[in-house]
Amino acid sequence: MTLPIVAHFDAGDASPYATALRTGGGVLRMVDHDGAPGAPVELARFLAAADDADRSVLERASGAILDVGCGPGRMVRAAIVAGHLSLGVDVSDAAVAHAHAQGLPALHRSVFDAIPREGEWGTALLMDGNIGIGGDPSELLARCASLVQPGGAVIVEVHADPHRDRGFHATLIDHEGRASLPFPWYEIGLNGLRRCAADAGLQVSETWSRAGRVFALLVR
Numbered sequence: 001m002t003l004p005i006v007a008h009f010d011a012g013d014a015s016p017y018a019t020a021l022r023t024g025g026g027v028l029r030m031v032d033h034d035g036a037p038g039a040p041v042e043l044a045r046f047l048a049a050a051d052d053a054d055r056s057v058l059e060r061a062s063g064a065i066l067d068v069g070c071g072p073g074r075m076v077r078a079a080i081v082a083g084h085l086s087l088g089v090d091v092s093d094a095a096v097a098h099a100h101a102q103g104l105p106a107l108h109r110s111v112f113d114a115i116p117r118e119g120e121w122g123t124a125l126l127m128d129g130n131i132g133i134g135g136d137p138s139e140l141l142a143r144c145a146s147l148v149q150p151g152g153a154v155i156v157e158v159h160a161d162p163h164r165d166r167g168f169h170a171t172l173i174d175h176e177g178r179a180s181l182p183f184p185w186y187e188i189g190l191n192g193l194r195r196c197a198a199d200a201g202l203q204v205s206e207t208w209s210r211a212g213r214v215f216a217l218l219v220r
Helices: 016-023 043-047 052-058 074-081 093-101 130-135 137-147 190-199
Strands: 028-032 039-041 065-068 086-090 106-108 121-126 148-158 165-174 183-188 203-210 213-219
Touching: 016 028, 016 043, 016 093, 016 165, 043 074, 052 074, 052 203, 052 213, 065 074, 074 086, 086 093, 093 106, 121 130, 121 137, 130 137, 130 148, 130 165, 130 183, 137 148, 137 190, 148 190, 183 190, 190 203, 190 213
Parallel strands: 065 086, 065 121, 086 106, 121 148
Antiparallel strands: 028 039, 028 165, 148 213, 165 183, 203 213
């Protein structure tokens, strides 16, 4: 039997991500729809303050910053502290509520919905694997390119394996067995990102790594 595919992260009544945010932690894994073992979701890092790798991203950002898939607001807070006008967007109402509870600006919506100041952002961020949003990196990058101003940037955190390039239907599962409905996702390393950036009219300006995480600065 084919299961329904819901096109956003952590959808469904169980919502393990939302539950973990509301209870302040937990262990989550993102698994392939076929049940193959998946990567851990680093919830503790999402809830913590920005680290050195995060700050290396903000050092390269300019202008107003839009954090796509902002989660509980780690990067929005760090961007504001660094002196940037910043806004987060996320499809998780629990994540946005967490950001609001900290006094952080965040909107409960998809990046593919209407976004304030379209075409005027200095930098759009796709952190923590959020290049996977929607399951089509080229489409997502094209959307982000439309949100930043001419000469603006999209900064992407990619998979540590430069050859990783796969789309799949993912499910979030927590240690108590709660599971989200399946949603399309994509994992991509630097090699594939170069192709997708070109498809979206973006140029890879710089790549770097910090603490085992890998990033790329794409310029419109």
